Amino acid sequence: MAQRRGGSQSVKERSVEPQSVADIIASGDPFSMLGPHEILPGTWEVRAIIPHADTVTVVARDGQTTLAPMERRFADGLFVGTLNASQRPDYRLQVESQDHVEIRHDPYSFGTFLSHHDIAQLRDPGSDAIYRKLGAHHLDLGGIQGFLFAVWAPNARRVSVVGEFNNWDGRCHPMRRRHEGGVWELFIPDVIAGQRYKFEIIGLHGNLLALKADPLAFTAEHPPATASILKNTPEFEWNDGAWMRARAAQNQRKAPMSIYECHLGSWARVPEEGNRYLTYRELAVRLIPYVKDLGFTHIELLPITEYPFDGSWGYQPISLYAPTSRFGTPEDFAAFVEAAHAAGIGIILDWVPAHFPNDPHGLSYFDGTHLYEHADPRLGFHQDWGTYIYNYERQEVATFLVANARFWLELYHLDGLRVDAVASMLYLDYSRKPDEWIPNRYGGNENLGAIDFLRRMNEVAYATAPGAITIAEESTAWPGVSQPTYTGGLGFGFKWNMGWMHDTLRYISKDPIFRRYHHHDLTFGLLYAFSENFILPLSHDEVVHGKGSLIGKMPGDQWQRFANLRAYFGFMWGHPGKKLLFMGGEFAQEQEWNHDQSLDWHLLDDPYHKGVQTLIRDLNAAYRSIPALHERDCEWKGFEWIVSDDRDNSVIAWLRRGDAENSIAVVVSNFTPVPREEYRIGVPLPGFYREVVNTDASIYGGCNVGNLGGVSAEETPSHGRPCSLCLTIPPLATLILVLERA
Known part of the structure; x- marks a missing residue:
């Protein structure tokens, strides 16, 4: 990701005397005021914001030698210590509060981590940089363990990492703004996998937003709890090489494909244990042999990307990069996929890039502006579903979604994506009255940004996941949905035949x-x-909402x-x-x-x-x-x-x-x-x-x-x-x- 670099500034470059903690955390560059600073030749100040500390001491790297006591400058937690050193000091902070003593590394003694190239890649819809660079990623810097946090919030005035490691206090870990991409970053040493976190954001107009879950989190709390959870980048030791090679060599159009569509939360439960869900690993033992015995070739899962409301069945996802914790961990889900492959069964995921819910901890109004969604509700709001529509014409948003498709196909070895509600993406006037939509630049009702996004997504999916398929749930006569993009099609492998279903039923x-x-x-x-x-x-939509069973x-x-x-x-x-x-x-x-x-x-x-x-x-x-x-x-x-x-x-x-x-x-x-x-x-x-x-x-x-x-x-x-x-x-x-x- 990057090498550890010094975060200090020489007095010859810049010397800033902070006026208040609020000034520091609102500056967009807390590193200009926090961490080590040479205020005179050979004289260094170390500044830290630790609101809940009684005393703070600068100690040597070994944690044993005192280098300088720190003075509380402001009541709300700015501590400053002065020490003499001919070069940038290598130090740690000893923090005492009540009966607790902790020796920690100073996050503001580290430099930047994301390179200019990294940030530029966040606008490349063919790249996986967005989930390799943004979010929270574990780093080992010569024995110093921690997580690098990065989030895209270009219009925010201030972004802080909050979590159980800092009492959810936004004053403790304000992030550095990288102006070239609207990205905020901060390496926090000593935090560990499994801890909960969110982002505290001051919006464009100075308002404090609801705490935001990490859009790139790899796992999240079990709803109704809403925090993201620190997790190493999913990298599994797969044993399905034979399956993946055979899949890549297969012509899917000519192969038999019989799909068992399944909602994991209601396929079977455990009534003797409070009617709880089966876990991914229990489903691997029960569901997969059942499907194999019946001769289906694939299981299609209703969305398992983390979602807040059970009644949405997963179709209003809140964390597109996290398998829902309802049924277990990312490792458990990967084990489920691998068990399916061992049984000769492919796994298809219902994927929802058409819209997202308005839950305050989600993507809506993320940085105090309509960042992921269109600002105009005629373009950005689904009246039928009460959800927001992605702004596909914003390159970072398209990249976020395309990379997510790649994420599931590559990292979790999924065998296909069935894209939900494609018709609602293609038409600007979908389920709208004449005065409730805005024509495209040519005066038509086609959503040109969504069309470009879908084509790019399909191109990337087929290029990076040989043998995997994409499927469109598209209910209109849009031409060429499952035709290649080079012929003018959308590039899907298959399309649901909704007309056949309605006519024959x-x-x-x-x-x-x-x-x-x-x-x-x-x-x-x-x-x-x-x-x-x-x-x-013959899908789930035909056996709900008063339609009765088959x-x-x-x-x-x-x-x-x-x-x-x-x-x-x-x-x-x-x-x-x-x-x-x-x-x-x-x-x-x-x-x-x-x-x-x-x-x-x-x-x-x-x-x-x-x-x-x-x-x-x-x-x-x-x-x-x-x-x-x-x-x-x-x-x-x-x-x-x-x-x-x-x-x-x-x-x-x-x-x-x-x-x-x-x-x-x-x-x-x-x-x-x-x-x-x-x-x-x-x-x-x-x-x-x-x-x-x-x-x-x-x-x-x-x-x-x-x-x-x-x-x-x-x-x-x-x-x-x-x-x-x-x-x-x-x-x-x-x-x-x-x-x-x-």
Whole structure:
């Protein structure tokens, strides 16, 4: 970071007699008045602000030899000692208060640490300097242990480090302002990891702000407590090299991707211990084997960057660089990620660069000005969510966010970032009335700063984390979301297909007798299915706020409800696109999701619920093992309609193709409770088509109507193809058949 350098000033350079403690700490350069100063040739003054001390003595480095007593100059804690020395003294301070005696190093005997190059890098959105340099970092200066604190607050009049090591007193450790970058820095010796701290800031207009948490803190207190905690830079001894190499070599567009979306705080709890959360390490033992057994390829975590309010589910983060302490330490979280990789499972993080909460200890009004957010609420405030919008056009803010993406991918080995609320970032008029937004410089509604930020973030992510992916939650028709930036796209790897989700959920919630009038809800998505690299999401947003659970959306009696859900899952797993399912859906959770309690695991004692879970396991196995179901998820050449217009019978059928010529799967869905006998569909090749999935199988809770394991193609042309299958399609069911031998 930098070498230790002398902080003294010669009398020939500057000699300042402080008038008050307030003058010193408000100066922006406390080093000009504190620490050692040569006031005459061979005569030095040592000045220190220690408000709670009774006496202070300058002692030699060994702590044994007295060099000079210090006089209290001001009642609020300025001590001054005079000693004779031919060169800058090497000293420590002996501080006595009541019955306590402590020998400490003087923070103001050290020079600057951040170089001009370091500070310049804080505006480079491709650099990791912002979390390598800002925040609090442990230093060992020839045996002197401590932490270097640095914070960006260009408009502040004064910034001090406060914490349990100085009784949260802003007079004790005022920081030095580095004018070239608006950065304040101070090395405080003798503080140790685990201690709590914040920044005390006097704003632009002279007002004392609420104490601010460190925006770059690596860990924080368990909410509702709000302090940052001193922590060495996360550097873990990873043992997942084989996973990382394999990930880097994989083409993610062609690989199977079945994602289990999970809220760690409510997946499972420990009721016998006050309904507490499971820890990261307990989740590694319970959640990861569960997900592996069900055959999912990834776990997507609802945000675990530290957040103050449980009810936000993490979507209003306060410390973007700190994994939430609700479930353990940074080391515990890294162990969770490594356990997932050892099990062959990737970890995706829901990441929130779209907005931040207005909690007083957070980023809002950070230095007494709208530093991270736009000052104009038409640009800087989300009316729907009561949150602030980042000012993406400010280079330091963009760098802060891009570096955060890199931080999680590089330091914590995460396998992807799903970026929340992208639509709200792209449009200046998002959820606003005509008079509530400001057009861009071209008169349009595009947020040009956000677009540049997202492109840069994706470029950096893919350049620095080989094989990792980025995913956009984007609900509009914005073109090229998952196209490369060099073609004009936003550069994401994938995009959630929100239209597919809304259309098909609307369809499946209808009584079967009315579905013929809504047949387009099933088929419309194929008109644009290959315009992006899509993920089909059945996410947490669809099972909250009165929407009910997935099984709760299904019409009919118990048998029909479960048959509907099973048929829908079969339809989804056979449809082009990667898959995402929110926790609880895999066993048909009856209640709407509640973030304050565990999932209803007791439902697995019921055969219907257990059957849905078994189906999900088998669907994942088929999806992963059958190339035709995943290799061309994102390519139009991988899909062909067979039956798209049988609205009267609510039957659809299509063909999925893999890269090999004979890599063929057939998917057929019947969304009525009427079985369809001798239903003929055309296929391109002769041979035996094995029935790998039948959602009506008795093992899933169905009636076992089907095709006795498979059907041989007949040389009877149908649907424009030379061969055909004559099928029995069960009621409210989906079949997946695979060409086994031609």
